[in-house]
Amino acid sequence: MSFPETVFPNGDNDAEKTKSCRATFIRKRNEQYVLLESRKFQNSLLMSVALLELGNASDFAANVWNRIPVPIYAMVLMAIGGTVALSMTCFAILDARLSWRNIQLLREERRYLCGKRADCDASVQVLFDSLLEVNRWELGTEIIERMSMDVLMGSGCVIVGIGTLMAIGGANPVVFHASNLLSGYIGNSPAAFCGVLIAVWCAYMWVRSYKHGIAQADAVSKPLLKRRMYLVQMQSSISATTGIVAGVGSMLTAVRWYGYVILIPCILSFIFCNYAWRKWIAYSRRSIMEFDLIDQSYLVGELKFVTHMQRLLTSQSPVHNLIPETSAVEALDLISRSRLFEEFCSRLLQKAGAAAVLGRSNAETQDVVTVELSDISALAGQGLSATILETAHECIVKDGLAHFQDRQRHILEVLGSYYELLMTSKKQ
Secondary structure, eight states, X not given: OOOOSSOSOOTTOHHHHHHHSEEEEEEOTTSOEEEOOOOEEOOOOOGGGGGHHHHHTTTHHHHHTOOSSOOHHHXXXXXXXXXXXXXXXXXXXXXXXXXXXXXXXXXXXXXXXXXXXXXXXXXXXXXXXXXXXHHHHHHHIIIIIIIHHHHHHHHHHHHHHHHHHHGGGTTSHHHHHHHHHHXXXXXXXXXXHHHHHXXXXXXXXXXXXXXXXXXXXXXXXXXXXXXXXXXHHHHHHHHHHHHHHHHHHHHHTTTOTTHHHHHHHHHHHHHHHHHHIIIIIOOOEEOGGGSOOOOTTHHHHHHHHHHHHHHHHHSOOOGGGTSXXXXXXXXXXXXXXXXXXXXXXXXXXXXXXXXXXXXXXXXXXXXXXXEEHHHHHHHHTTTOHHHHHHHHHHIIIIIHHHXXXXXXXXXXXXXXXXXXXXXXXXXX
């Protein structure tokens, strides 16, 4: 099966290499250089948001001991539970901010892709459609499964926390009724609604991954697409079931103590789903706006490359099998081909000798240093070849595995969408 021409970036393309091998850093007060800006879609879901359901369940003292006078031990538990629920809101706010950064980038990419698609030939529109479909999936995940969860579960934690703390003063009839409402149906409604949203989105993800898995694909992609399909379907099934059960359990807690028993396995399941998403499914990637559009062989060829690099990095092969010990030029070529230039420069600027030379070459900008591939190549002629090779080894070995895993996951998403759209177009 062949791909239409001019689609994706190629590591051997000089124009693409020039665009991608440039990074700007700013020097902080501690003399360390920090990347100034990186247009990158981040796998930034916080582990702590898996505990938002725990925050919504922190009203158990207010609901279980809902009587007057309030026992002293119940007051203590209400104070702890209300504080826990309110503190969980901080994690929701932080995660929402990280998600908003991804949403802004994805919306910008969508406008970029729509503009490119309008100007391209009909022969390449299917692949642009696949890129737009992946963008839609990423955007939907950020908005529905992440931002909505942060907003709904976070607001639920606030309401539940206030209601639980108010229950301490339940001797006042007005406070008593207000507390029952806030820590009851009103406070738990956002969590229930969030569970329904998650279940609906997970059902879409399950069907989408199934279509990717059954689509006619090349010999390289097929087993990898199948494996990814199973992982996505497993995570989606568990997450959807947990969302529905947790929603029912949340509403039950307003009137029945055993609702909290239902929530215990749900909290554990949310933690597992959060881990599975971050470690096995989600990915970080550079913005597609930073790369040129190239030839038809890129996708499968790049998949072979990143899969090969993963195998090497997970084997017991010596490091010199990855990077030549004597050629700084070849090492830089591998760094460029791997799209690890930013990570490489970050490590190189931690070396005093290289940082001093690169800083002098940017003397006009003082604390801001822009590094290009030609600047690094020039260092090799100034007696710093050993430093370049050492840094390249560190970069590939320490940053490479996670980086290649991310790239493989993104390429599989694009390939899966492409094969599915191609199969649909043939049926029509």
